[in-house]
Structures are given as structure tokens and as C-alpha cells.
Amino acid sequence: MGKSDESINDEAYQALHEEECPAGDDRCPHLPRVKQLEEAIQQLSALVRTDELTGLYNFRYFNQAMGLEMERTHRSGKPCCLIMMDLDFFKKINDIHGHEVGNTVLSYTASLIRKTIRRLDIACRYGGEEFVLILPDTTLNHAVVFANRLRLIIGNSPIIANQQEVKVTASFGVGLYSNNPAFKLSVKEFTEKVDGFLYQAKQEGRNRVCHEAIEEAVAGVSSEERDLLLGGFLDTE
Template sequence: MSARILVVDDVPANVKLLEARLSAEYFDVMTASNGTEALALASRAECDIILLDVMMPDMDGFEVCRRLKTDPATHHIPVVMVTALDSPADRNRGLEAGADDFLTKPVSDVVLIARVRSLTRLKMMTDELRMRAITSLEIGMQAPERSAVADTGRGGRILLVDDRQSSYERLATILAAEHTIDVEPNPTEALFHAAEGNYDLLIVSLDLNNFDGLRLCSQARSLERTRHVPILAIADPENSTRLLRGLEIGVNDYLLRPIDKTELLARARTQIRRRRYTDHLRDNVQNSIEMAITDALTGLHNRRYMESHLATLAEQASTRGKPLALMILDIDYFKSINDNYGHDAGDDVLREFAVRVRKSIRGIDLACRYGGEEFVIVMPETDLHVAGMVAERLRRSIAGEPFAVHKGTKRIEVTISIGLTTLEQKGEAVADVLKRADTALYRAKHDGRNRVVSQAA
């Protein structure tokens, strides 16, 4: 998915330069010439990342950033300050205002694009959690937005991985003023330590003796228990290329030696605040309301959740001018399965069907049990052609292998029919999209079942 970048600068030449660099990498670029305009665009959720100049006439970048980060509606948007100011005091002032990074002009294309891509991945993940949390709020759960804005980022648990004693002693002393610090000088033990410690932040030196610090970062990203823990990498200036590689594999932020005390604390607080916020979102979505939004038999979302969340997805698609695909799936002759093999066998089929659905769709897609043997899959930013390929792949997955029932003692053939359509018209009612998909499903069943039928808007 292409991120939408908001470039804020009162100098047209600077705007054009950044716009050209980002457009060449297939990002969607928006521009604003002052802070007031930038705040308005951000409040309408029209951007994914903000590249913000500091020196502007009406409102400087520090104040713009502070307002963005103290507004519950915009605090989650990553902000990168891009400015000619290069003193530690200026950089720290930006980080204290809540900026996710502070890049000094002239910024190399490689550094700029690597940072934007890294923050894009983070924003996409947070957006998915936020969207589901909005649905949770609608059915009575409390959103964590205001507590996130008030969070100071202090009092975190940090694991510092560094095998140079002079280095880790200084860093630990600095960090201990605000956090609980554990030091792991043995990099071969660091991953086990990180998995067991329930940390809010990992700080990893990339200049370890006889060990690749980037490999440790990559392993932390692949391990379930450390996958969502932010990583702050530290390296010597000559290793800046490795830092850029680190951003590609999941490092959240970095510092170059010599380490400025204030900047280290500011960057640690930023990462810990973000970790707590996303943890709160996950808790709201995945734990607190699981029973209210999940179909107990299949583990998929239920119809109640689908109807609320689909409205949110459709509104977002209309606002951004992006396609939204929707398919309704029906298990063919399901009544005969219950009649011939019993309702226990029917339940076995429904459970296995849900497993195969999950394997055939993306993490951002929404799969729900609509009722009985009918299911709905919603695919954001997906046109009719791509959705048709996914639907056909899913149809083959169901028909290609018999379903085990009665604890594996019997295997039965199962097929599905699929009706597919897309939301193409801005502001179109969700009910109309569902009705169009249902009409396509009726045609699929009428034409012989075990097939996909598409119907354009």
C-alpha cells in the first residue's frame, strides 16, 4: 500500500524537491505551506506521515508538532522534522515536542526514503489497530487515545545489549534516571533475555564484537514474544549504512555515537509511549471485546462486528478514493451435510472452512461469519480483478481437499459459491454493496455452484 506523505514547508523550492524525491518512490504526496493548513489536513486523517519544516512564519514546526502530538485525533501520525537547524538543542527540542525523527538538511535520498518506509510500516500497523479500536468504542469499550496523549514515556523497562563496558555503563546510568534498565553484555543470550523480560524497549549496539547486531534485531522481529517490542539501534558514524539496513528489517529508531544524553532519553520516551499505545489498542481489540465480536464456533468476527467495521472501512475508502472489495461466500449444499452426517460434522466443516479462509487472505482483510453457512470477506484497497483472483484461490482451496469430520474418521467433499463486488462510488451505502454481492452469489448458485461470479458497481 502506498503511504500518503504530507510535506509542510513555506519555501516552494523545498516542497518541490521533497515532492519529487518521494513521488519517484511511488508515495502519494500532499503539501502545505504553513502550520495551520497542516493541522487542518492532519485532523481530517488525510495523511500517513508528516515531513515538517521548523522555520515557518505563522507557526513554527515545534509548535505544529506539539499540537499534533497533544491532539487525540492526530497524536498517532508519525512526524519527521526536516530542517537546516543542526544543533543538539534544536534536535532535542523537536524530539521533546513529540517528533518521531529529526533530519538535518541536506538529507540524503537514501536516509529520507529509508526513514519514511520504516515509519510507513509502523503507521499501517497502528491504523489497523486503531480502526478496530474504533469499532470497539462503538460497542462500549474505552479508547486509549487520551491516556496515550498524557503518557510521559517514563518508567519503562529497557534491555540494553552492548558488550563494551565503558559504553553500557554510561548509557545505563543515563537511562536509569527515568527507567528500569537491564544490561546484557552477551549478545548470544540477549534474545532469550528479551523474550523473558517483558520489556518496553530494546536498545541494541550494532558494533558488537564477533556478533552481528542486525541479526539480533531481525531475530527479535521474527520471535512472537518480541515482535512488537520497539528497537533503538546505536552505532558509530561510519556504520550509517548498516543503520539504514536496520530500518528495513524493523528497527524503529537509531542514534549515532557520541550519544547525547538528552536525545537518548527523548528517543527512548517516544518509543515507549508508542509501545504502550499499541499495546492498549491490542488489549482493547483482542482481549476486552473478544467475546462480543467473535463467532464462537469459527473464531472469525461475527456479523455485529462486520456491520460496524465495514461502515468504517467504506467511509475510509470513499474519503481516500481507494477501492474496496467485498465477497459473500456460501457453502454449497450445507443442509445436506447436516442431514447426512449430523450437526457435529457440520460444525467440523465450518471450523475447517474458517481455517482455510484465514490462510487465503491478508492480515488487513476482514473475514466474518455472516450467518449459518454464509461468510463475508472485506478487502481494503483491492480492485475487482485482484479480488477475483483471491476468490478463485479460496474456491480452489475449499474444493481441492476433502474436509475431515467426526474426529478424522470420515472425509467429505465441500465446495463454495462466491459473489463478488467492489465499492466504487464515493459515499455508496454499505447495504447496496452487500446487496450487489448477494445478487452475484445468487447467480453463482443458479449457474451450478462451485464458482465465483463478479458484479461491478
């Protein structure tokens, strides 16, 4: 009587972890199963950290990545920035055009984000119509410039869905994180802080970028550190 698939999978999994089936050894009877298991593990890992609709990283992955980036900032002294963005009047889009068009808007926005960010940046769907972008080794000035650039790209890229043109705008909040002791915040605290700037952008009329006051961003730092954090800050709004 032959072995069941479950039994063979168990043996292959054991071989994988006990290194009884080294990669490239064609004589190993479990090699095909081991390769299948490795592919399945990779697929499951991607599912756990990826948003199904947009293909961006999800909320769970954002929390992990933001925490790691904040730790890296404290070790290296190089600042990082967080951008939170929210599509304006998205509920109205769903109400007028339907949820299928709404999903198309979200997917298209995600594609614009992917085309705009750098390789080292991390883009996530935070939930609903809200997205977050982690920008490592980035000054406040550069983050604000980037947010405004993305805002203009989204606003000037109408979406054609079901033979209808759907115009979309977005509001942005931008926050700076540094190794300044005053910035010793948790991921939750820092995210809530930046979310406050996003809320401000929506309260002030939407389709704009709001960020923390320069005085707050450089409180208690030297002139050299100020330049490092701000990056020659100019008001780009």
C-alpha cells in the same frame, strides 16, 4: 469486617478511570484488580465481536468494519471489495453426517480462510454457512482472482470428520466499492448487491465466482480511474 469483592472491584474500576493507579506503580493497592478488570474488558470485547464456533469476526463486527472501510474508500479514493461466500449443499452435509460434522466443516473452512487472506483483510462469519471477506485497497480483478483461489483451496481440501471424508465446495459473489458517486451506497445496500452476485453463482450451478459487470463497475469514470478500479481485469472464471 473486610470489604466485599464487589466493593473492591468498584474501587479498582474507579482507580482505573481516574488514573489513580498508573501502570507499573507496584505501590498501588488496586493494581492486581485493575489488571484483572483490563483483561476482563479485553475478553468481553473479543466475545462481542467474534463468532464462537469459527473464531472469525461476527455479523455485528462486519457491519461496523464495512462501514469504516467504505468511509476510508471515499476519503482515500482507493477501492475496496467485498466477497460473500456460501458453502454449497451445507444442509445436506448436516442431514447426512450430523450437526457435529457440520460444525467441523464450518471451523475447518474458517481456518482455510484465515490461512489465505492478507493481514489487512477482514473475514467474518455472516451467519449459518455464509462468510464475508472485506478486502481493503483491492481492485475487482484481484478480488475475483482471490475468490477463485479460495474456491479451489476449499474444493481441494476434503475434511476428515468421524473417519469420514467430507468434500465441500463454495459459491462466491464479488463486488467493488469506490468513491464514484454512483457507489454512494449504505452498508446494507452494498451487501445486498454483492449477495445478488452470490445468488447468481448458486443459480448458475454453484462452485463458481460471479461478479458485477465491468461496465457497471467503471460507469462514468476516466481511463485512469478504470485501471485503478479494475486492476487489469481479466475474466478468470
